[in-house]
Amino acid sequence: MITIDYKDRKPIYEQLIDNVKELVVKGVLKRDDQLPSVRQLATNLAINPNTIQKAYTELERQGVIYSLKGRGSFVASNIIDLREQQVAELNQTLAKLLAELFHLGVSKEQIITVVETIYREEQTS
Amino acid sequence: MITIDYKDRKPIYEQLIDNVKELVVKGVLKRDDQLPSVRQLATNLAINPNTIQKAYTELERQGVIYSLKGRGSFVASNIIDLREQQVAELNQTLAKLLAELFHLGVSKEQIITVVETIYREEQTS
Amino acid sequence: MITIDYKDRKPIYEQLIDNVKELVVKGVLKRDDQLPSVRQLATNLAINPNTIQKAYTELERQGVIYSLKGRGSFVASNIIDLREQQVAELNQTLAKLLAELFHLGVSKEQIITVVETIYREEQTS
Amino acid sequence: MITIDYKDRKPIYEQLIDNVKELVVKGVLKRDDQLPSVRQLATNLAINPNTIQKAYTELERQGVIYSLKGRGSFVASNIIDLREQQVAELNQTLAKLLAELFHLGVSKEQIITVVETIYREEQTS
DNA sequence: GTGGTCTAGACCACC
DNA sequence: GTGGTCTAGACCACT
Secondary structure (H helix, E strand, C coil): CCCCCCCCCCCHHHHHHHHHHHHHHCCCCCCCCECCCHHHHHHHHCCCHHHHHHHHHHHHHCCCEEEECCCEEEECCCCHHHHHHHHHHHHHHHHHHHHHHHHCCCCHHHHHHHHHHHHHHHHHC | CCCCCCCCCCCHHHHHHHHHHHHHHHCCCCCCCECCCHHHHHHHHCCCHHHHHHHHHHHHHCCCEEEECCCEEEECCCCCCHHHHHHHHHHHHHHHHHHHHHHCCCCHHHHHHHHHHHHHHHHHC | CCCCCCCCCCCHHHHHHHHHHHHHHCCCCCCCCECCCHHHHHHHHCCCHHHHHHHHHHHHHCCCEEEECCCEEEECCCCCCHHHHHHHHHHHHHHHHHHHHHHCCCCHHHHHHHHHHHHHHHHHC | CCCCCCCCCCCHHHHHHHHHHHHHHCCCCCCCCECCCHHHHHHHHCCCHHHHHHHHHHHHHCCCEEEECCCEEEECCCCHHHHHHHHHHHHHHHHHHHHHHHHCCCCHHHHHHHHHHHHHHHHHC
């Protein structure tokens, strides 16, 4: 379910975070579902347990999961916002990107053409 | 003309690279114009000469400038493509971003609204 | 495995680059093999770590190796082309050299004699 | 007659030296012909006179020209060897190149094919 | 004066 | 421990 790309420049713990979030947003993991234990995931992925721990700690800080001593880690209940959070983040980077393209003289029409192309491709794939 | 943001997570030498490219694309620096010398820019920005050197070396490798021992560094002659290169790069990251937004269920119409908002803001600023 | 000639006019970091490439082409280093760490190689060769770093950075840029923060540097996977790349480069300088020799009035037969001499020497050594 | 390429990585004074040698070998400049004065050439090429002086000094050291105080610089009399000198130098770099190609597994036949191609091209051009 | 290379030693993020 | 960035200061070849 969770995979890591060692050659990616993104740190492993960030890949783990994004991976879990994706599973939650897609509904694969639902509220109060148990996550794999730190040790189990560490051996499965052949990764240092510290790295898994770092990802879980950050996920808990962001309110995506909660951990119970001696029990394990579980998907948080107030997950509804997660999608909105991510959309908000992406919208922000989208805004920066558009501003740069504007300053390079790319017209609004050209952008919209790109948008429509991508949406057509994604819908049919 | 060239400024550095020490708080930015982006390395100084990358900021320098982007800064020079921007000046070239905007036409402030034209072909065969001389850039500030490594040492002069270093003292101006209160930065170590090595860091400037690293940026200039990378700019030369990318074909944006050329450097002559004992003479200085100059804007390259075949600069015309630079804008197109950058637009192409940004379009690629735009495509990735749009695909992610699509998968999060954001509609084409919402995206286009964002595009129009940003373009309106940038035009009036 | 890796040696440096301090008397050589070629910069140390270039010697390192060529040295690693040679080991890869000869098959001593295979895909995903780990290279010595920046610090370890630095102490082994009694060279500053920055110089090693510079060489590794350039090797990564050329696609010969890939580096992972906190893990190490490794031989890239798409190494097959490296020999062809180098042969192509050498052929280009060979062509320039031959053109010069031609214009100095050296005959094709004289060149071929040189070629055969060198190949005989190398084969028996 | 003499041209400089500022963008070439080769130092200007070396370009001057090679340029003069080429003119001598080609017979454009014959023994005891007068070379342009340091000042005249400096203004013609928009170059610092020091650089011209450095080239002339080196040419005199190599026995290609001789200088007479207050009279000027002239092509030396024992010019016959010059072509041989240059051929010898080129042969040495050719030997190095061939050794590298040998170690990369390029066969003698492949080299000879290149030689014949180049010589055919140069002869018809 | 210019760019290019190198050393010595430091700090950071990551595993 | 690892690679990546930066500083401080030095030397070289070249103009």
